Amino acid sequence: MSIRAADETTYIRSLSKRAFDIVVATAALLLLSPLILVISFWITTESSGPILCRRRRYSANNVELDIFEFRTTLVDQEKKTLEHRLYEPQRATGVGHVLRRSGMNKLPQLVNVLRGEMSIVGTHLFTTALSKPFPSLDLYDIRPGLVTWMPACEDKREIADAAEGICPISCDRYYVENSSFFFDMKILFRTLLSKATYL
Numbered sequence: 001m002s003i004r005a006a007d008e009t010t011y012i013r014s015l016s017k018r019a020f021d022i023v024v025a026t027a028a029l030l031l032l033s034p035l036i037l038v039i040s041f042w043i044t045t046e047s048s049g050p051i052l053c054r055r056r057r058y059s060a061n062n063v064e065l066d067i068f069e070f071r072t073t074l075v076d077q078e079k080k081t082l083e084h085r086l087y088e089p090q091r092a093t094g095v096g097h098v099l100r101r102s103g104m105n106k107l108p109q110l111v112n113v114l115r116g117e118m119s120i121v122g123t124h125l126f127t128t129a130l131s132k133p134f135p136s137l138d139l140y141d142i143r144p145g146l147v148t149w150m151p152a153c154e155d156k157r158e159i160a161d162a163a164e165g166i167c168p169i170s171c172d173r174y175y176v177e178n179s180s181f182f183f184d185m186k187i188l189f190r191t192l193l194s195k196a197t198y199l
Helices: 003-031 033-046 082-087 094-102 109-114 168-177 181-196
Strands: 052-058 064-070 119-121 145-147
Touching: 003 033, 003 109, 003 119, 003 181, 033 064, 033 094, 064 109, 109 145, 119 181, 145 181
Parallel strands: 119 145
Antiparallel strands: 052 064
């Protein structure tokens, strides 16, 4: 395959993935809007403070992002430094426990997907910048995802060749090297099945 043909393939895959993200994120926001309203109301009845919280995260390519989540802890807990959190367990609210276990605390990140900062399926988000940014491998623009390969990986041998040990970076590397529409569907399907047990 020539360099020009490879570039065209990469461009088409990038456009296809972006189109998929927009369609799915828009449909999910519309279909889940009643659930989002219920969750928002539930949060306000359990504790005072904002419904959403904004967190600073980094992509595998060290792109700095502000992502949105439903607030799952008391407001004063959100303001604590990382050092304090290590010595004092976070005081999650009742709805916070449910949202975390089901993954529904991430629903507001559908807005990040529409803004082009994230994908439905992608790599991990990190709390700090990586010392060695993850290479894009020239497949297409790598965006962090609402759903990632590691939780969906039922057989850890599937990523044995990605890197030593099972960790987010090795799973991200495997995902990028094997990325395709059908692989995304496999990850999404497995994740939905696993989360359905909490609903």
